[in-house]
Amino acid sequence: MTARTAGARRHLWPTASAAGLALALALAGCSGSTSDDDAGSTSTSTSTSGSSSTATAGSGDVVALAEAFSATLDEDQQEALEQEYTFENAANWSNLPNSLLGGGGGPGGGGGSTSSGRVGLQTDSLTDEQWAALDALLDGVTGSAPDEGYDEVVQHLAADDYLADNGGGDAYGRGQFFVAFLGTPSDSGTWGLQFGGHHLAIANTYVDGQLAGATPSFRGIEPFETVEVDGTTVQPEQQEAAAFNALLESLDDDQLATAELSSSYNDLLLGPGEDWAFPETAEGIPGSELTDEQRDLLLAAVQTYVGDIDDENAAAVLATYESQLDDTYVSWAGSTAMTEIGDYVRVDGPQVWIEFSQQNGVVLDGAHPHAVWRDKVTDYAGTTS
Known part of the structure; x- marks a missing residue:
């Protein structure tokens, strides 16, 4: 897609394969509740509305x-x-x-x-x-x-x-x-x-x-x-950038304008230390205004984060996020390439929160990404204090 502007420590690991953006969207979902538990001085609350997986296999x-x-x-x-x-x-x-x-x-x-x-x-x-x-x-x-x-x-x-x-x-x-x-x-x-x-x-x-x-x-x-x-190929965040690029490039000019943020972003809003600080109002374009193809691309981008957890639980979480897609917003800043310094994209739903932000290099020259996946219900399994 083209971009629119706006020593002893060594350990032998399996060789990583170089996969493209081929994501399985037809995942079987399940829902249910988790039980509350008194964990000492912590306050823990978990959702009972299908927001977290009840998959117990494994x-x-x-x-x-x-x-x-x-x-x-x-x-x-x-x-x-x-x-x-x-x-x-x-x-x-x-x-x-x-x-x-x-x-x-x-x-x-x-x-x-x-x-x-x-x-x-x-x-x-x-x-x-x-x-x-x-x-x-x-x-x-x-x-x-x-x-x-x-x-x-x-x-x-x-x-x-x-x-x-x-x-x-x-x-x-x-x-x-x-x-x-x-x-x-x-x-x-x-x-x-x-x-x-x-x-x-x-x-x-x-x-x-x-x-x-x-x-x-x-x-x-x-x-x-x-x-x-x-012997290990290192490229693990390239498919996230490609997934977001594909989503943004699918938007027409009016949709892009609706989704574009008025501010620039040089880092994440909800990085470390910014717990439970979700904005009250979502910005961007809602999933209800996307075509079926665009909604699939949005879900594919979300899957690049949800797929980091075990497969069975990932299927359940993704099914929950898919059920909330109408009210899930996409916004962006910088360019749609998602490969340049200052490129930024956000997914903000009833539960899902994902940010992807291209940073200046620290050790090496060039851009490198930071990204965070949070959940407005199940971060820390609901523990807030």
Whole structure:
């Protein structure tokens, strides 16, 4: 489409495939309720109107995978991994390298040290066996599509290794990520799985064996162009940019004018630290004013984020968002290319909130994207304090 203007840390991961924008839209949906749970000092409320998945297949596997990973750790590492389930801990994520948050865990990160920047266990202390167990856990809670889910995580960590080797130094690399269990993994009660670091945040909250929230979910990437790292092709955010470009290019001039924002955007509105700050009024063009083809393109763009969670839960979440498409707004700023610095697009629905924003390069020249997926009901599984 054309654009309209307006070392020891190495770990062997599966080779990522280069998939185009081929998205399965005919997903089977399901709906139901999740149960409330008193998680200590936190206040947790989850939707009872089909806003979150009740898919339980595999939930026991998640607990088993979490326990299997923990079993590979020594006592100090387990102490770092296991954190209290509180909103403060759940909301303690960022897109920044951990060194810029005051953390880092010291040289080598030995002994499972914690960080003042992020909670949890730093990955630079993991052995190959421990990495393999963590890989299995991440694979179990993420999607199976190429360039999404687990494949996307693989590429993100490879990208950070690339930055470490190309000017970023020790502040970057897969050893600078953190994993935390907030609460005890179980099929009863509330617990959370966090995994993240520079440009990546996974935050799954489980209530009584069900995935009750998979957001906030942050994705960014530098470099944005395709590179190869130890046999892994790094290009995980290109399909998001292509999906949004295809959607915007499908709009006619009047629709584009309606969707265009009056302000420019150089970053996300609802990035880290901006929890539950959704604007009261949506801007842009609603799904009710889109053609069937345009609605399919909107859903395809949303799927590039929802598809990061496990396939069964992703189908349920996407079905909910599809049912709300009439009242889901699309807006944009910059250009429709979604590849240039200053390009910005937003999806704002009754529940879904997605932002994609092209930034200036930090380690490398050129644009690189930041993106966040939030849910107005199930962020942190409804925990607000």
